[in-house]
Amino acid sequence: MKYPIFILILFLIQPAGAALAQNTEYSVVPVLLYHRLGLSVTDAMTVRTAVFAAQLAYLKLHDYTVIPLRHLTDYLAGKTTQLPARAVVICADDGHESVYTALFPLIRRYHVPVTLFIYPSAISNASYALTWQQLHEMQDSGLVDIQSHSYWHPNFKKEKVRLGKDAYEKFVRVQLVQSKSVLEKQFGKPVDMLAWPFGIYDDELIRAASAAGYVAAFTIERRAVSHTDNVMALPRFLMTDQVQFEKLLAASPSKASP
Ligand SMILES: [Zn+2]
Structure with missing residues (x-):
């Protein structure tokens, strides 16, 4: 009877060992953060639409898989044990209208998922911003996930100085x-x-963010996400028109071996 029990133990150990190996293999994922697209570069946050299109083509040609941001956070939370090889995440912050006019047609063409971080006070309000209708249309495509960028995009550092302790805490909440x-x-x-x-x-x-019910939060530190990162301060690469895309991806391999 001893032999079958030994086999059984081996069988039980095997899957756990395999999952661990996968975890280590895909431990680094670059999250790319865009703001605005345009025909020409009018400010530091604008990436030319043609440059963005070329980047999507590059990802496809070189077998990168653009995954939904949720897949990465689920993976970090241990809810899933696998990510595809060469995983990359795409986000766009601030809800600029070019997200609808320029970015959305391209992500549809390449069928890649994108997460939008939105501050609702601007929507259907500020002249540069998306409308609620455009956001709904994008969400209905199944490619776009909409998440929070605070209510009106305050500078919390300045507000902390300006407001008293209680007022600041309430403001943040x-x-x-x-x-x-x-x-x-x-x-x-x-x-x-x-x-x-x-x-x-x-x-x-x-x-405050955890108390409000957020399970993951994102910064603009220029490095890929890894297992050692605080899930409430995950880094993202701020994309500008000058970013050397191939170098950025090469510096943050999402798979240890080809
Ligand atoms: Zn922003």
């Missing part, structure tokens, strides 16, 4: 909770990911 609830009501889906406005965060803000 409103910015985090109101954005989440407005977006959830609009789109009927959970909003539990946050992009820190201007990439500004600290321990106090992280505690």
Whole structure:
């Protein structure tokens, strides 16, 4: 009887060992952060539409897989044990109208998922911003996930200096909770990911975001996401028109071996 038990133990150990190996193999994933697309570069946050199109073509040609941001956060939370080889994530912050006019047609053509971080006060309000209707149309495509970028994109560092302790705490709570609830009501889906406005965060803000129900939050530190990162301060590459795309991807291999 001893021999079959030994076999059984081997059988039970094997899958856990395999899962561990996969975890180590795909431990680094670059998250690319865009803001605006345009025919020409009018400011530091604009990437020419042709440049973005070329980047999508490059990803496809070189067998990268653009995964939904949720797949990465689920993976970091241990909810899934596998990511595709050469995984990359695409985000766009701020809800600029070019996300609809220029980025959306391209992600549809290449069929890649994108997460938009939106601050609701601007939507259907500011002249440069998306409308609610455009956001709904993009979400309905199944390629676009809409998450929170606070309610009106404040600079929390400045507000902390300007407001007293209690007023600041309340201000932070409103910015985090109101954005989440407005977006959830609009789109009927959970909003539990946050992009820190201007990439500004600290321990106090992280505690407030967790209390508001966010399970992951994102900064603008220029490196790929790895297992050692704080899930409430995950890095993203801020994309400009000058970014050397191939170098960026080469510096953050999403798979240890080809
Ligand atoms: Zn922003």
